[in-house]
Amino acid sequence: MSKIQHRNLYREVADRILDLIEQGELASGDRIPERELCERFGVSRTPLREALKVLASEGSVELLPNRGARVRQLTLKMVKDTYDLMGALEGLAGELACQHITDEKIAEIRELHGSLLGHYRSRELADYFRVNRQIHEGILAASHNEALLEMYSNLSQRVKRVRYSKQMTDAFWQQAVEDHQAMIEALEQRDGRRLGQILRDHLSNKLEVASMDDAIDDRQRA
Amino acid sequence: MSKIQHRNLYREVADRILDLIEQGELASGDRIPERELCERFGVSRTPLREALKVLASEGSVELLPNRGARVRQLTLKMVKDTYDLMGALEGLAGELACQHITDEKIAEIRELHGSLLGHYRSRELADYFRVNRQIHEGILAASHNEALLEMYSNLSQRVKRVRYSKQMTDAFWQQAVEDHQAMIEALEQRDGRRLGQILRDHLSNKLEVASMDDAIDDRQRA
DNA sequence: CAAAGTTATTATGAATTCAAAATTCCATCC
DNA sequence: GGATGGAATTTTGAATTCATAATAACTTTG
Structure with missing residues (x-):
């Protein structure tokens, strides 16, 4: 590979x-x-x-x-726009994944999901983020759409330098975990329409934007 | 601008x-x-x-x-993947457009839609395609998401050299026009969720792929 | 002393040059 | 006759060079 x-x-x-x-x-x-x-x-x-x-x-x-x-200057708007885009791409990836993914890969993601829940319960934020990323990457890869992967990684490269305030309110976090629960269910039922919707709406993106250090904002204009 | x-x-x-x-x-x-x-x-x-x-x-x-x-070789799969992506982007554009678009712009698109219907009724295929493109471009522009526009135009550049068989069955055409009718309604109601769904499902992309001249297919492998 | 003009310096845009890799062509061998 | 090996040629990768535009430094002048 x-x-x-x-x-x-x-x-x-x-x-x-x-x-x-x-x-x-x-x-x-x-x-x-x-x-x-x-x-x-x-x-x-x-x-x-x-x-x-x-x-x-x-x-x-x-x-x-x-x-x-x-x-290139990152304005708040550009970052928001980029996250909107990444959400749309993840949504498509979810739909496609349901068409193409193997049972083995679903099992892998199911396992990651279990791990995610564990890190949530014990409030291990760093581990949670790591596993969260793995799950999303797994779904993206399962789309089997090369162009999508390429675009997604390009977009994520663009916003990599944004630093987020690491605080995550409990309500947000709980909602994110519930989203993940629904994701897994949709994936196992291979309900692409639903998985796509969940991923597009999944608040992790919006959350990240909301908690974004606004140091990147427009004040930097020389 | x-x-x-x-x-x-x-x-x-x-x-x-x-x-x-x-x-x-x-x-x-x-x-x-x-x-x-x-x-x-x-x-x-x-x-x-x-x-x-x-x-x-x-x-x-x-x-x-x-x-x-x-x-770069264009395989059938690459083109399909690209159209899937473009559909997802149009869907997002539709959602965003409903949030940002001005009444004037909606009126413009409504007018284009009327023109589209006219070309459909008189079976002016070339004009139909032209106006169709204008409508989609209008919605994309109304998203006010620069990254989206850039990415969309990059993708469309990639598949520009594909030549389609110009035949369009009447059933397909009628369905496309019905889609457009639904689009306009969703847009005027600013129902982003619905407009997004319509655009993602809109068969124009799938149609184009279906009617694609398969000369681009894998036989070109040297 | 500030502003405008002028020169010197630096940085950029693009052509040229040079070294290394790949390809072609030809001779040789089996 | 086809395959193999080895120069000669071509093409690519990257450094260097040269011309021009932009910036900085320095005068001069009001």
């Missing part, structure tokens, strides 16, 4: 720039210094600039003609 | 390569000859290769390390 290592230099460079953005070393709106990064990565400007163009088309970077590259 | 002309050379070149692909001058799976295109466009290899990398990240082109670029 693992892809052939397409180790193009420009892709390597692009990933390292994404790391810098994610780590916050390059902050939102920052100018991206070509020369400096070239020295740092030990490459010439050619692959670095190729990387920047690809990152621009992926939405993480902005290119101003004759004025260089910048880390 | 019109964007500033970011006329980077690489983007210009990329668009021209897309034209060649769309026109069929570069066929599915064809190797893309760097040197030749450079001469043809009168540019050096640098912007051309930048363009190829961007096109690869957009999904129209495939990059094989040390073995050049090729026009």
Whole structure:
């Protein structure tokens, strides 16, 4: 299943720039210094600039003609829009998953769900988030729609650098768990229509947006 | 509303390569000859290769390390997957449109719908398709979700080169028109949930896939 | 002292160059 | 005659170079 290592230099460079953005070393709106990064990565400007163009088309970077590259500003609206999109994609993934998923995969997800409930009961937030992600990734993978997976991972890359306030009210959390209960049931009944609806409405996205540190908001406009 | 002309050379070149692909001058799976295109466009290899990398990240082109670029093969499955995705995006657009759209815009779409009915009654297929597209674009635009628009246009770019058999059975056509009738009603009632559902199920996508010339199918594997 | 104009410096856009990999072509061998 | 091996050629990947646009620094002037 693992892809052939397409180790193009420009892709390597692009990933390292994404790391810098994610780590916050390059902050939102920052100018991206070509020369400096070239020295740092030990490459010439050619692959670095190729990387920047690809990152621009992926939405993480902005290119101003004759004025260089910048880390794309994340406004609150952009993040909300992105989460709406991801919700729609998850919804589709749910519908498709019900058509294609094997019983084995359902069993795997059922098991993850059990684990999720455990972490919920013992209030292990980090573990809960990890398993939650695994469940959603499992459903996405079960859609067997390559284009969907690609788009989803691109979108999630875009908002990766957003930091959320880690507090989760108990009411929200309980609702999220109930959603997950309904998901599993819909999945086991292979009720795609219902699973899709649940995933589109699933509040985890909205929750994350709601609890989002509003540091990313519009005040950063230089 | 019109964007500033970011006329980077690489983007210009990329668009021209897309034209060649769309026109069929570069066929599915064809190797893309760097040197030749450079001469043809009168540019050096640098912007051309930048363009190829961007096109690869957009999904129209495939990059094989040390073995050049090729026009990405479209399999039937890829096209189906893409239409599924576009349906999901239109569904989301419908939901969002109901939240954001102005009465003026609704009136415009209502008018287009009237025109659509006219073309249906007089069986003007080309005009029907044109107005159909305008309606869908209107709903997409009314979503006011930039990321959605960008992604949708990227997806539609990917499948642009598919040629459909232009026959449309009367039963299909009638169903499509009925869908449109329901769309308008949901939109005017601002019933996002319903409009979303209609757009996701709207058979125009499935129809197009069904009537797709299967020349794109897997037989092209070299 | 501030504003405007001018020059110097730096950064970007694109062409060119160079090294390495892949492909082609041809000779040789079985 | 087909397969194998090995130069010659072509193509790709990446660094370097060159021209131009943008920015910074510095005068000059009101």
